[in-house]
Amino acid sequence: MQVILLAIDMGPLWLTFKLAVITTVLLLILGIPLAYWLAYSSSRSRFIVETLVSMPLVLPPTVIGFYLLLAFSPGSGFGLWLDQWLGIRLVFSFEGLVVGSIIYSLPFMVQPIRAGLVNLPVNLMEASDLLGKSGLTTLRQVLLPNIKSSLLTATVLTFAHTVGEFGVVLMIGGSIPEVTKVASIAIYEEVESLNYASANTYSAILFVITFVILLVLNLTNGGYFKGLWKW
Amino acid sequence: MVKAELSKRLHAMGGEMVLDVQLSIEKGSFVTLYGKSGAGKTSILRMIAGLMKPDQGMVDVDGVEWVDTDEKLLLKPQHRQVGFVFQDYALFPNMTVLQNLAYALGKGQPSSDIDPLIEMMELGDLQHSKPATLSGGQQQRVALARAIVPRPKLLLLDEPLSALDWEIRQKLQEFIRLVHDEYDLTSIMVSHDLPEVLRLSDYVYVLENGKVVKQGEPISTLVSNREGIPRFGKLGEILSIDAESLTVLVDNDIWTVPTTNINTHELHPGRKVWIAPISNDVVINLMD
Numbered sequence: 001m002q003v004i005l006l007a008i009d010m011g012p013l014w015l016t017f018k019l020a021v022i023t024t025v026l027l028l029i030l031g032i033p034l035a036y037w038l039a040y041s042s043s044r045s046r047f048i049v050e051t052l053v054s055m056p057l058v059l060p061p062t063v064i065g066f067y068l069l070l071a072f073s074p075g076s077g078f079g080l081w082l083d084q085w086l087g088i089r090l091v092f093s094f095e096g097l098v099v100g101s102i103i104y105s106l107p108f109m110v111q112p113i114r115a116g117l118v119n120l121p122v123n124l125m126e127a128s129d130l131l132g133k134s135g136l137t138t139l140r141q142v143l144l145p146n147i148k149s150s151l152l153t154a155t156v157l158t159f160a161h162t163v164g165e166f167g168v169v170l171m172i173g174g175s176i177p178e179v180t181k182v183a184s185i186a187i188y189e190e191v192e193s194l195n196y197a198s199a200n201t202y203s204a205i206l207f208v209i210t211f212v213i214l215l216v217l218n219l220t221n222g223g224y225f226k227g228l229w230k231w
Numbered sequence: 232m233v234k235a236e237l238s239k240r241l242h243a244m245g246g247e248m249v250l251d252v253q254l255s256i257e258k259g260s261f262v263t264l265y266g267k268s269g270a271g272k273t274s275i276l277r278m279i280a281g282l283m284k285p286d287q288g289m290v291d292v293d294g295v296e297w298v299d300t301d302e303k304l305l306l307k308p309q310h311r312q313v314g315f316v317f318q319d320y321a322l323f324p325n326m327t328v329l330q331n332l333a334y335a336l337g338k339g340q341p342s343s344d345i346d347p348l349i350e351m352m353e354l355g356d357l358q359h360s361k362p363a364t365l366s367g368g369q370q371q372r373v374a375l376a377r378a379i380v381p382r383p384k385l386l387l388l389d390e391p392l393s394a395l396d397w398e399i400r401q402k403l404q405e406f407i408r409l410v411h412d413e414y415d416l417t418s419i420m421v422s423h424d425l426p427e428v429l430r431l432s433d434y435v436y437v438l439e440n441g442k443v444v445k446q447g448e449p450i451s452t453l454v455s456n457r458e459g460i461p462r463f464g465k466l467g468e469i470l471s472i473d474a475e476s477l478t479v480l481v482d483n484d485i486w487t488v489p490t491t492n493i494n495t496h497e498l499h500p501g502r503k504v505w506i507a508p509i510s511n512d513v514v515i516n517l518m519d
Contacts, residue, residue, distance in 0.1 A: 121321065123317050126308070127315065127317065127322075129309055130280060130308045131334065132310070132312075145325035146325050
């Protein structure tokens, strides 16, 4: 089979990876404290938070996108407040995509980290407490270094999942070139205008990159690279 | 001086149990909480350490209150100056032996405080190994050293030796007694191993179903002294040995046997032996 790779506009691909990198970094900062709280809190409200965090796993992305669109639009109280007080408009903007992606990919970051923490023997934390160490010291020096594979899984899944996002992005971002037109939307539009070759190019690039990312993840977690680099 | 009055409703395997104990422990003594598993020994230790909250009670260490439920006082484990040794060691897998010990240093404590412990626990050659590469006995030595690094007032040992085989156990018992004496500790150990209790502790609390049923000096509290040898052959464990006699623990009796006709080569404390009378003599056979 001859694979046709056409010269295409690389903009959507760059935008996709920019979105994925920013989303992943922000989610790491946000996801670790949230996962920590979910893993160790005895508060009853954690069940509600846990359910909310998991919602994007089962809800159609268009549902999330629809509600975010309503919330972010200047017609709503929240959207108006953002616009007037912070000067941020989250509909049809890149910032809006980042916020949407964070919400959409939240479970992919939080769940592996939470599971990693829960599966650690509880006496590691207790031993650290008894040595007089603060919660933050324990988290940084004992807990996180012992769930490296969970952190790696969470990071890679979040990145890959954001790359594959479509519904949410389309709802709140539309398809503005260089602003909100990411690769998945570009593919959809190329197919719609019957440019199968361009669609194939975008698709093939995404396919290969995603495959490589997940392969590296599996090899790393399977210990294949042990000794090659120090984790 | 450690005073503790602790009461807690526990959900144990056999249903609910009410733990209700009063302990009064002399400064510098080595105390054992002895009893079957499920008697509440570990829960007592965890409440003293601050890892478990009593429903009601108080803990007072050298005149400082750690817990007083009436006053709603519950000191965090971080502020209790407790050394805790877990049954399964709880070493940090991401750190080497030396890093585990260095992590335990308090703020402003010189790292030279680690050196004598490394020497005492014979960890010199293992310093740069990760815990996963060590044997159980080695790991427990590291855990013991780590618990002592911040110079705790109180050393709590939760069945520290029950996962180890008898030979390593003897060695570790010596280490435990050594740090206890060397660092002027008050130690509380949880154990269900009678010979271990007899060898290590100055005082014992016997627990059953969450209550103290007996307490006192270990030998008079737990066993009776017998002269001579058992009437029938029995399996026992050597507690001590000197030029004239051998003391062997058989069931709950301590038999003192003259060593006149016994080849004491290969016999040492902790060894399991088969002890039996033949005419007027005694036969000691090594087990395992």
